Amino acid sequence: MADPAKTQEQTIQQIEKALEDIKKGSATKSEVMQLIDERVKTDKEALAAAQAEIKTAKSETEELKAQAKEFGSKLNQLKQNNFAALKNSDGSYKGIFRNPLEAKAFGLMVMAASTACQSGVKDKHDAAVKALGDCGITPKWLDPSGQKIMTTSAQSGGSALVTTEMIPTLLRMFEEYGVFEADAMPVPMGAGQTVQPRMDSLLDLQCPGESKVTTATDLVTSLISHVAKTLTVLTAYSIELDEDSAIALGEMIAFIIARSYGYGIDKIGFLGDGTSTYFGFKGIVGALRAVDSTIGNIKSLVVGSGNAYSELTIADFEKVLGIYPQYADDGSAKWYMHRYFYYTVFVALALATTGTTASEVILGAGNVQKSALGYPVRFTQVMPRAAADSQICTIFGNLKMGAQLGRRGVLEIQQSDQAFFTQRLIAVLAARRLSINVHGVGDTTKAGPICGLITAAA
Numbered sequence: 001m002a003d004p005a006k007t008q009e010q011t012i013q014q015i016e017k018a019l020e021d022i023k024k025g026s027a028t029k030s031e032v033m034q035l036i037d038e039r040v041k042t043d044k045e046a047l048a049a050a051q052a053e054i055k056t057a058k059s060e061t062e063e064l065k066a067q068a069k070e071f072g073s074k075l076n077q078l079k080q081n082n083f084a085a086l087k088n089s090d091g092s093y094k095g096i097f098r099n100p101l102e103a104k105a106f107g108l109m110v111m112a113a114s115t116a117c118q119s120g121v122k123d124k125h126d127a128a129v130k131a132l133g134d135c136g137i138t139p140k141w142l143d144p145s146g147q148k149i150m151t152t153s154a155q156s157g158g159s160a161l162v163t164t165e166m167i168p169t170l171l172r173m174f175e176e177y178g179v180f181e182a183d184a185m186p187v188p189m190g191a192g193q194t195v196q197p198r199m200d201s202l203l204d205l206q207c208p209g210e211s212k213v214t215t216a217t218d219l220v221t222s223l224i225s226h227v228a229k230t231l232t233v234l235t236a237y238s239i240e241l242d243e244d245s246a247i248a249l250g251e252m253i254a255f256i257i258a259r260s261y262g263y264g265i266d267k268i269g270f271l272g273d274g275t276s277t278y279f280g281f282k283g284i285v286g287a288l289r290a291v292d293s294t295i296g297n298i299k300s301l302v303v304g305s306g307n308a309y310s311e312l313t314i315a316d317f318e319k320v321l322g323i324y325p326q327y328a329d330d331g332s333a334k335w336y337m338h339r340y341f342y343y344t345v346f347v348a349l350a351l352a353t354t355g356t357t358a359s360e361v362i363l364g365a366g367n368v369q370k371s372a373l374g375y376p377v378r379f380t381q382v383m384p385r386a387a388a389d390s391q392i393c394t395i396f397g398n399l400k401m402g403a404q405l406g407r408r409g410v411l412e413i414q415q416s417d418q419a420f421f422t423q424r425l426i427a428v429l430a431a432r433r434l435s436i437n438v439h440g441v442g443d444t445t446k447a448g449p450i451c452g453l454i455t456a457a458a
Contacts, residue, residue, distance in 0.1 A: 003050070004047040008385070014039060015035065015036060018032040018035050036343075036348045043344075101135065105132065108132050108137075109137075112128040178262030179270075179378055180266050180399070180405070184269060184436075185400045187226060187435075192433075194435075197223055198439065203217045226435035227435055228408035228435050229281075229433065229434060230432070231264065231433075231434055233257055234430075235253065235428050239417075254413070257411075261432060265436075268283050269284065269438070270285060270336070271283050271285050271382055273289070274286055274290070281436045282436075284392075284395055284450055287439075287450075288301060288441045289392070292444050298442070298444065300323070300441050300447040300451045301392070302316060302319040302323060306456055307455045312345060314349040314353060316453055317373060318373065320394075320396050320451050320453050325449065327449075329398075333449075334378050335396050336377075336378050336380045336394065336395040336396070337378075337393065338381060338384060338385040341393060342370060342377055345393075390455060390456070390458075391455045392453070393455060396452065397452075401440055402439065403440065404436070404438075404439070406436070407432075407433070409432075410432075411431075412431045412432070413429070415428050
């Protein structure tokens with residue numbers, strides 16, 4: 001089955017190479033744009049094919065389950081009546097084979113095969129082979145001596161004698177995560193619940209005139225609250241694996257735990273909608289959508305030119321920068337989007353611009369730091385890569401100013417051989433007390449330090 005993620009990664013690599021070719025003068029913008037269009041079409045077809053194969057496989061699996069259940073039911077019925085269904089009224093054989101001799105031969109074949117390489121049962125094996133000979137049958141899968149031919153294809157046939165070399169390193173095929181924790185404002189929590197005041201407005205200047213009274217202006221403030229919640233991870237490994245493992249098991253588990261937290265916090269920080277899926281936290285997408293039920297009323301969002309990625313324009317991205325408040329543009333603002341979205345949507349739009357602005361917008365595919373309209377791009381792999389209606393497809397903002405990650409204590413990793421004592425497993429439990437508060441998404445009158453581009457509704 002085709003792997004959509006793999007084909008999309010190949011698309012990104014081909015686009016990067018094509019962009020380098022533009023810089024070298026060996027490719028034109030129109031050629032690269034055509035490549036992007038072709039690759040996006042191929043990726044969509046690969047995704048559709050993979051979904052169809054999964055649907056077919058699921059259907060076949062359900063069918064096999066039903067057949068197995070039916071077979072088991074019939075077998076139980078046969079056992080209950082002493083296999084009467086396989087006998088005629090006079091007690092003679094009536095089965096799936098043509099006659100009792102064929103049924104006997106099949107049983108002898110199974111017996112001979114199952115005893116071929118087992119110690120202590122050679123006499124039974126020889127007797128089964130002899131009985132087959134008496135039936136006029138010579139098993140073709142046995143050599144002249146009556147033993148299975150040793151090969152490397154199965155352990156029972158000799159492959160147990162073939163050694164296997166284990167490379168003492170582990171390939172880690174994971175996406176990179178941990179963007180939210182790296183960019184959000186860290187807030188050390190000295191207690192289980194912490195609040196921080198926030199100033200929401202300035203004071204009004206007045207000119208009351210000579211001997212007139214100046215009217216007092218109230219300071220508008222609000223509180224950013226944090227309530228730490230414990231997020232845990234539990235896994236276990238066998239004592240034998242710990243003793244026999246060719247790789248550093250402790251290092252592997254620590255890496256997996258750290259990456260799991262990075263992935264989980266990114267999902268919560270960027271996509272959280274306040275439901276139990278995100279442990280009650282609202283991330284950037286959830287906080288933006290919570291401002292108003294009508295996306296056009298949310299001042300921190302620009303509604304795109306259409307509901308499909310192909311309908312978005314470079315002007316949509318420019319509008320996001322246009323609504324962004326000046327006070328938040330202190331050099332820390334970045335774009336946050338999926339890597340595939342960047343190359344197949346933004347880069348395609350940049351190449352479609354006239355003149356030399358395309359290279360200025362992209363700043364070269366070979367750069368370690370990708371850019372969009374002069375601002376750095378952070379690839380955030382929890383963000384969407386396939387279009388949907390009313391979808392926040394990219395975020396632009398200063399996370400240090402608009403999002404906080406509360407930390408109560410440190411990552412704790414505990415180990416116990418008691419939790420799964422009877423299974424001889426060692427449990428590893430990790431725990432972090434965290435709180436996420438995305439407070440800088442503006443409202444229905446003004447944009448905040450975190451803005452975004454959202455596709456139109458259907």
